[in-house]
Amino acid sequence: MKKYIIGGSLILILAFITVFDLKISLALYEKDTFFGTFFKVTGYLPMIVMAAVSFKIFGFRKWPVLFDLASLIILIAYMASVAYYLNDHSMALLELTPILYVLIYMLSSHLYDRDQNAAYKAAKWVLVYIVIALAGGSILKIIWGRPRFYGMSDPLVEFKPWYLIEPFGLDDLHKSFPSLHTIEATMIFSFVFYQKEFKLKGLAYGMMAIFVLLVALSRIVEGAHFASDVFFGFLLSWGILVIVYRKYLSSAKSAKTKSS
Numbered sequence: 001m002k003k004y005i006i007g008g009s010l011i012l013i014l015a016f017i018t019v020f021d022l023k024i025s026l027a028l029y030e031k032d033t034f035f036g037t038f039f040k041v042t043g044y045l046p047m048i049v050m051a052a053v054s055f056k057i058f059g060f061r062k063w064p065v066l067f068d069l070a071s072l073i074i075l076i077a078y079m080a081s082v083a084y085y086l087n088d089h090s091m092a093l094l095e096l097t098p099i100l101y102v103l104i105y106m107l108s109s110h111l112y113d114r115d116q117n118a119a120y121k122a123a124k125w126v127l128v129y130i131v132i133a134l135a136g137g138s139i140l141k142i143i144w145g146r147p148r149f150y151g152m153s154d155p156l157v158e159f160k161p162w163y164l165i166e167p168f169g170l171d172d173l174h175k176s177f178p179s180l181h182t183i184e185a186t187m188i189f190s191f192v193f194y195q196k197e198f199k200l201k202g203l204a205y206g207m208m209a210i211f212v213l214l215v216a217l218s219r220i221v222e223g224a225h226f227a228s229d230v231f232f233g234f235l236l237s238w239g240i241l242v243i244v245y246r247k248y249l250s251s252a253k254s255a256k257t258k259s260s
Contacts, residue, residue, distance in 0.1 A: 010235070017227045022159045024227045025149045028220050039218035041082045043181040046188035048078045049104065051130055054123035056108035061120050075100050111194050118252075122193040125248040129190055133240045137183045137233065143167055146177035150223030162228035179225040182233030185215035189241060193248060 017024070030036070052071040059067030075097050112119045145166040151173035152158040160166065162177055188208045216230035225233075 013231065014228075017231055018161065018163075021161065021226050021228050022155060025220060025223065026155065028217075029149060029223045030221055031150065031223060033221060036218045036222040037085065039215045040181070040222060040224075041085050043215040043218070044184035045078070046186075046190075047130060047134075047184040048074055049107075050126050050187055050190050052104045053108045053111070054126045056104055057112050057119050057123040060108070060112045060116075071104060072097075072101060075104070119194065121252060122248070125244060125251075126190050126193050129193075129241055129244040130187060132244065133183050133187065133237050134180070136236060136240065137178055137180045140178055140236070141175040141180070142170065144177040145174045146226075146229070148173050148176040148224055149226060162226070162232070176225055177229045177232065178236055179216065179219050179230040179233035181219050182212065182216045182225075182230040183237040185212045186234055186237035186241070188212065189238070192241075192245060 052074045055067045055071040055074070059065075059071070079097050079100075111122075143165065144162075145168055146160055146162065147158060149155060166174070188211060212234065216234065219225040219230055220227055
């Protein structure tokens with residue numbers, strides 16, 4: 001019964017979005033707002049953190065210099081991209097990298113010390129999830145070729161519904177579907193790999209959900225995506241997360257059975 005309720009709710013949401021997709025963007029679009037900029041630069045932070053944590057955990061097991069360097073490069077690249085988005089050409093933001101690195105180290109160390117083997121396996125599957133989700137979203141962007149709202153001179157004429165595919169959108173103005181930022185923001189839930197069950201504490205889960213919702217909303221406000229883009233971005237990322245997590249549980253059970 002629960003599956004039918006969830007499935008029915010998703011269909012209703014999709015139907016609503018399909019009908020009002022353009023109207024939602026026309027109502028919410030406002031370029032260069034603090035809200036839009038803030039979540040533009042923080043929207044992909046979950047991916048950065050989870051990737052950096054995974055590499056750091058690998059470093060606790062073997063080749064510490066190599067994996068520590070990989071983790072540090074990811075954080076530096078993130079700070080540099082934030083500076084680019086904010087049109088900040090100074091090195092001030094890069095100076096925050098050591099602080100973020102220390103936080104990553106503390107989180108990674110806590111997870112690894114709690115259960116070394118479990119943390120190491122979880123880190124591998126987190127990276128599998130990240131790679132599949134990013135690759136899937138990027139490929140769909142090219143296949144769909146959907147124009148972005150902010151790139152339209154006349155949205156009422158140029159708007160294309162999400163179900164109309166115009167393949168091979170190679171320039172950024174034709175990579176609206178799906179929202180990669182929403183895909184990356186949803187990666188915040190990949191922390192479940194470090195839990196014994198597919199659940200987090202209610203407050204943590206709620207805060208994560210709100211974060212993903214705000215990132216998705218900010219992308220519509222920025223005119224970078226339509227409501228359907230962020231909706232499918234979330235569904236894609238969440239679906240891959242569930243599938244990979246089940247594979248992770250299956251491999252963990254198989255390893256436990258063999259050891260016993």
